Amino acid sequence: MHPFQCVLRARRCLRRGPLASVSWLLLRTCRAHSSVPSSACPSPQRQQEDGVWKDFSSRLATGPTFQDFLRSASVPPEQPSSSEVEDPPPYLTVDELLGRQRRVYLETYGCQMNVNDTEIAWSILQKSGYRRTSNLQEADVILLVTCSIREKAEQTIWNRLHQLKSLKSKRLRSRVPLRIGILGCMAERLKEEILNREKMVDILAGPDAYRDLPRLLAVAESGQQAANVLLSLDETYADVMPVQTSPSATSAFVSIMRGCDNMCSYCIVPFTRGRERSRPVASILEEVRKLSEQGLKEVTLLGQNVNSFRDNSEVQFNNAVSTNLSRGFSTNYKAKQGGLRFAHLLDQVSRIDPEMRIRFTSPHPKDFPDEVLQLIRERDNICKQIHLPAQSGSSRVLEAMRRGYSREAYVELIHHIRESIPGVSLSSDFIAGFCGETEEDHLQTVSLLREVQYNIGFLFAYSMRQKTRAYHRLKDDIPEEVKLRRLEELITVFREEATKANKSFVGCTQLVLVEGPSKRSAADLCGRNDGNLKVIFADVEMEDATDSGLRVRAQPGDYVLVKITSASSQTLKGHVLCKTTLKDSTAYC
Numbered sequence: 178m179h180p181f182q183c184v185l186r187a188r189r190c191l192r193r194g195p196l197a198s199v200s201w202l203l204l205r206t207c208r209a210h211s212s213v214p215s216s217a218c219p220s221p222q223r224q225q226e227d228g229v230w231k232d233f234s235s236r237l238a239t240g241p242t243f244q245d246f247l248r249s250a251s252v253p254p255e256q257p258s259s260s261e262v263e264d265p266p267p268y269l270t271v272d273e274l275l276g277r278q279r280r281v282y283l284e285t286y287g288c289q290m291n292v293n294d295t296e297i298a299w300s301i302l303q304k305s306g307y308r309r310t311s312n313l314q315e316a317d318v319i320l321l322v323t324c325s326i327r328e329k330a331e332q333t334i335w336n337r338l339h340q341l342k343s344l345k346s347k348r349l350r351s352r353v354p355l356r357i358g359i360l361g362c363m364a365e366r367l368k369e370e371i372l373n374r375e376k377m378v379d380i381l382a383g384p385d386a387y388r389d390l391p392r393l394l395a396v397a398e399s400g401q402q403a404a405n406v407l408l409s410l411d412e413t414y415a416d417v418m419p420v421q422t423s424p425s426a427t428s429a430f431v432s433i434m435r436g437c438d439n440m441c442s443y444c445i446v447p448f449t450r451g452r453e454r455s456r457p458v459a460s461i462l463e464e465v466r467k468l469s470e471q472g473l474k475e476v477t478l479l480g481q482n483v484n485s486f487r488d489n490s491e492v493q494f495n496n497a498v499s500t501n502l503s504r505g506f507s508t509n510y511k512a513k514q515g516g517l518r519f520a521h522l523l524d525q526v527s528r529i530d531p532e533m534r535i536r537f538t539s540p541h542p543k544d545f546p547d548e549v550l551q552l553i554r555e556r557d558n559i560c561k562q563i564h565l566p567a568q569s570g571s572s573r574v575l576e577a578m579r580r581g582y583s584r585e586a587y588v589e590l591i592h593h594i595r596e597s598i599p600g601v602s603l604s605s606d607f608i609a610g611f612c613g614e615t616e617e618d619h620l621q622t623v624s625l626l627r628e629v630q631y632n633i634g635f636l637f638a639y640s641m642r643q644k645t646r647a648y649h650r651l652k653d654d655i656p657e658e659v660k661l662r663r664l665e666e667l668i669t670v671f672r673e674e675a676t677k678a679n680k681s682f683v684g685c686t687q688l689v690l691v692e693g694p695s696k697r698s699a700a701d702l703c704g705r706n707d708g709n710l711k712v713i714f715a716d717v718e719m720e721d722a723t724d725s726g727l728r729v730r731a732q733p734g735d736y737v738l739v740k741i742t743s744a745s746s747q748t749l750k751g752h753v754l755c756k757t758t759l760k761d762s763t764a765y766c
């Protein structure tokens with residue numbers, strides 16, 4: 178049983194006042210819980226006084242047990258199409274589970290994983306008969322896919338909820354009531370605190386509960402709040418084909434694993450996304466094949482720690498030896514054994530379509546296998562780009578962060594990567610002002626930024642998160658203004674070094690995957706080079722080297738060669754030479 182389930186039960190049972198405003202599930206568990214005196218639960222008579230309860234009482238009488246709920250949350254049923262809904266829970270009818278063409282507006286916050294989760298959630302709702310809308314005013318259901326990584330991320334959601342409140346209260350009575358849901362990490366972290374703080378929130382679904390969305394929305398139809406924040410040990414949504422949000426998209430994110438076991442001391446992710454689990458290789462390959470058939474030209478394999486990918490679903494591979502960590506690296510968890518590893522997956526994925534670019538994020542610097550580096554070097558369609566989050570340049574801080582490596586081990590790995598993959602583009606994440614960070618530690622981070630000269634960087638001020646090891650064991654002792662000053666300094670140094678690194682492209686020709694018009698000027702197009710840097714060039718006619726003699730304009734999804742004429746810390750600019758293919762062209766200087 179999930180520990181939260183227990184706490185929630187006890188609290189609900191002890192709360193005074195009608196329970197009709199919470200999901201049936203909580204009512205049901207309340208009645209079934211033997212360790213709580215039955216008098217602590219509101220009497221059935223009292224509950225019947227509430228109109229909503231009346232609607233459900235007869236069905237609850239024959240309703241599911243607590244075990245039924247656990248089963249439906251952890252081993253979800255097959256997703257029916259809207260016309261073939263089977264086996265609804267006993268307290269709902271088939272019709273109530275269907276979306277009945279209600280329009281869903283989805284808004285995504287946070288990381289790429291959340292972009293992918295949004296597509297998974299939408300895929301599930303679409304199969305249940307919901308329609309998607311990109312017009313907020315038109316929506317019957319608004320779902321926010323949320324992030325908890327820093328305080329600021331959560332504050333953005335609270336602010337958004339305040340705006341949505343007025344939309345809900347001004348809703349015309351002639352329309353179906355507007356339902357609002359919080360999905361993802363914030364639902365998981367704050368659980369019923371959200372329902373208590375914002376009464377206008379109707380449903381909560383944690384990152385492992387998206388299959389339950391049709392049921393949660395059906396319960397919310399009756400005016401009750403409904404929540405499922407159970408984390409799972411095995412949910413990977415392997416059989417849910419995410420629905421691409423934009424039909425003109427050239428690239429997609431493919432989730433290959435969920436959760437995280439690393440337990441870095443600052444990080445909330447293991448608590449919001451649960452234990453690490455890998456999706457079976459076969460289902461990943463099937464999804465990539467489908468994306469290739471749809472004409473997509475780039476996939477990014479997503480996981481919190483992709484190089485600890487381990488598909489144990491196929492028994493014959495389970496005798497393999499455990500991972501060898503690179504010299505100077507350690508891990509916070511017991512060594513895991515067997516299974517199909519990331520190098521195997523990357524090899525298989527890259528063979529599907531030679532015209533499809535493959536990226537992955539994020540690897541942890543520990544256990545970075547040579548086979549992966551070799552594959553990146555050998556395969557034209559695996560991008561020569563590695564995101565290697567350092568977090569700090571000080572060994573002392575890295576230890577407090579429980580990262581499992583020193584500055585020296587990290588730098589050695591960077592050298593090894595650069596030797597193995599000449600011209601590799603490097604990016605990283607850094608945190609400024611972690612607990613106990615001295616000025617000297619900060620300068621160490623500055624010097625790491627100078628030494629490595631990353632092409633792309635993501636820099637953050639430390640934000641203390643409850644539940645983490647740092648919250649329990651360390652002191653958030655760096656004043657906010659010092660954190661921000663250090664962050665500014667890191668950003669300045671990063672930009673200076675990235676500008677130098679990116680200027681080395683000037684005069685070179687880059688293979689660019691075209692994404693679409695540039696945001697700044699309709700006369701320009703925008704795409705990305707192999708290293709994932711944005712490249713801007715004028716939208717003019719060029720030679721089509723794939724169809725000799727023709728003159729064409731570049732379209733999203735085309736590969737073009739662009740001669741680079743200028744560079745900044747974030748963008749390259751140039752002029753387009755010709756349309757080409759990934760197979761036939763490489764970048765050159």
Ligand code: 5AD
Binds near residue numbers: 443444637640642
């Ligand atoms: N405060 C600030 N930044 C954080 N990150 C993760 N947790 C925190 C936190 N508590 C950053 C790390 C991570 C990236 C996704 O977010 O740099 O790599």
Ligand code: SF4
Binds near residue numbers: 287323324361449450
């Ligand atoms: Fe993504 Fe982490 Fe934010 Fe969750 S908390 S959305 S995993 S960045």
